[in-house]
Amino acid sequence: MREHSGRNVVIVGAGAVGATFAYALMLEGDAEEIVLVDQNQDLAKGQVMDLAQGRQFARPVQIRVGTAGDYAGADVIVITAGSAQKPGESRLDLLQRNARIIRSIMGEIVACGSQAVVVVVTNPVDLLTQIAVRAAGDERQRVFGSGTVLDSARFRGLIAEHCQVNIHNVHAYIIGEHGDSEVPAWSMSNIAGVPVWDHCGDCRRCHGELRDPDNRARLVQQVRDSAYHIIGYKGATNFAVGLALVRIVRSILRNERSVLTVSTVLAGEYGLRDVCLSVPCIVGRDGIDRIVVGKLSQEEMDGLARSADILRQRLRELGE
Numbered sequence: 001m002r003e004h005s006g007r008n009v010v011i012v013g014a015g016a017v018g019a020t021f022a023y024a025l026m027l028e029g030d031a032e033e034i035v036l037v038d039q040n041q042d043l044a045k046g047q048v049m050d051l052a053q054g055r056q057f058a059r060p061v062q063i064r065v066g067t068a069g070d071y072a073g074a075d076v077i078v079i080t081a082g083s084a085q086k087p088g089e090s091r092l093d094l095l096q097r098n099a100r101i102i103r104s105i106m107g108e109i110v111a112c113g114s115q116a117v118v119v120v121v122t123n124p125v126d127l128l129t130q131i132a133v134r135a136a137g138d139e140r141q142r143v144f145g146s147g148t149v150l151d152s153a154r155f156r157g158l159i160a161e162h163c164q165v166n167i168h169n170v171h172a173y174i175i176g177e178h179g180d181s182e183v184p185a186w187s188m189s190n191i192a193g194v195p196v197w198d199h200c201g202d203c204r205r206c207h208g209e210l211r212d213p214d215n216r217a218r219l220v221q222q223v224r225d226s227a228y229h230i231i232g233y234k235g236a237t238n239f240a241v242g243l244a245l246v247r248i249v250r251s252i253l254r255n256e257r258s259v260l261t262v263s264t265v266l267a268g269e270y271g272l273r274d275v276c277l278s279v280p281c282i283v284g285r286d287g288i289d290r291i292v293v294g295k296l297s298q299e300e301m302d303g304l305a306r307s308a309d310i311l312r313q314r315l316r317e318l319g320e
Contacts, residue, residue, distance in 0.1 A: 007032040007253045010066060010074040010116070012105055013081030014038035017121060019047045020242035021078065022063070026051060029059030030250045035066035035074070038081070068108040074116040076249050079105055079132070082122035092317055095124065099318060102128045106135035106143075117252050117287045120145040120263075121245065125178050126311055129263045130276035131320065138265075142287040145263030147278030148174040150244040151182060152261045154223045162210065162219070163200055165191055172196065173261050174223060175279050175300075176307035183303035184220045188280075188294040248283065255285040259292060266308075269293050270301070275308045275315075 009031045011018045015038075022034050034051075038044040044065045052063045071077060082098045102122065109118065118136070120129040120143070129145030136143045151174040160167040172189035176182045191199040197216070201208035209215045230237045251258040260283050266272045269291045270279060280292040296304070 006075065008035070008073055008075045009033070009249060009253075010035045010037060010070050010077045012037045012077065012079045013122075014040070014044040014047045015080065016236055016238040017241055017245075018078075018080040019051075020238040021080065021245045022047070022051055024242045024246045025249065026055070026058050026061050026063065028246050028250065029061065030246065030253050031061055033062040033064070035064055035070045037066045037068065037070065041065070069112065071109045071114040071116065072112040074114060076119065076252050077109060077114070077116045078119045078121060078245060078249065080121045081105065082128075095127065095314070095318060098122055098128060099131050102132050103135050106132050110136060115142075118143040119245070119248055119252075121241070123178070124314070126263050126276045126278070127314055127318070130265055130311075130315065131318075133265050133276070134320075140265045140267070140288065144281070144288055145178075145276065145278075146241070146245060146248060147263030148176070148178050148182060148261045149248060149278075150241055151178065151223055151278075153240070153244060154226050155184060155220070158219050158222055159189070159191075159196055159210075162206075163191060163196070163203060164205055165199075170196075173280055175261060176277050176304050177311055178263065178278060180224060181303075181307040181310050182224065182278075183300055183307060184216070184223070185294065185296060185300055186216060187297045187300055251283045252285060252287070257282050257284040257289060259283075262288065264288055264291065266291075270296070270304055272305070272308050275311055277304070277308060277311070 011022055014036045025031050036044045036048055048063055048065050120132050122128050125145040133140050133143045155174050156167050156170040156172045159172055160170045170191055173185040174182050175185050189196045197211045200210035227237050259280050261278045262281050263276050263278045265276045282289040
């Protein structure tokens with residue numbers, strides 16, 4: 001088990017997601033120190049000054065600009081850094097550029113002997129997490145991606161809204177790729193231990209709409225399309241993902257051992273190997289303690305396998 005001197009979080013990337021996460025983390029009070037690292041030093045300085053001036057309204061926390069040298073003393077490193085797609089640039093070109101960025105950051109983390117838990121956020125998160133895990137020497141426990149934690153939250157929110165139940169009483173997961181091939185794990189979804197579609201049929205608020213596969217498919221499509229709508233309206237997503245990252249990091253810093261659908265390299269779980277996907281994992285002080293292998297329907301297992309095939313093909317395109 002790693003030795004922890006405190007609750008030090010290094011955020012790599014001071015753009016919209018990194019800064020929003022830093023802001024949310026400051027308000028929550030889970031970290032003792034927040035360090036922002038960015039190649040654009042002026043951006044990092046500006047974000048830190050802005051955040052630091054609000055400390056009197058939040059819980060005590062140190063906020064400063066850092067460098068790669070700060071990786072050595074970190075308890076958690078969250079990588080939000082990445083490059084935006086340029087006009088005329090292909091998806092593969094962008095992926096290759098972001099892969100180089102992740103390898104470079106991971107090289108610096110490994111070189112300084114850091115034992116921090118590393119959370120990759122940069123998209124496409126599953127592919128870049130797999131690259132990060134390999135760069136760290138196949139440490140799948142300590143290096144993982146933010147995965148479908150936010151997708152699962154969106155899923156729970158829509159179920160809670162439909163069933164008129166507090167979202168905290170809904171247990172539901174989106175698994176697989178953080179992307180269009182993601183899979184709703186309806187077989188593992190329940191309200192107070194009652195399968196969602198049974199609860200929907202018994203509550204008499206509707207005509208058991210979630211018992212109908214077509215209605216369930218429409219709800220899941222809302223989950224998949226949610227980010228596209230936000231990006232269409234404002235150009236990017238940052239608030240909800242910032243809060244999702246606080247949830248992940250809190251589970252690490254406080255050793256909460258929460259079940260979260262983070263992205264990890266599978267080693268036989270769900271019948272899959274050598275591919276990075278989101279599945280329910282117990283997350284604590286040392287990263288992923290173990291993967292929760294639930295019972296899925298055959299349709300869900302097939303969907304997970306298709307998701308894995310899509311990601312493997314993209315890895316082959318990358319030459320990985």
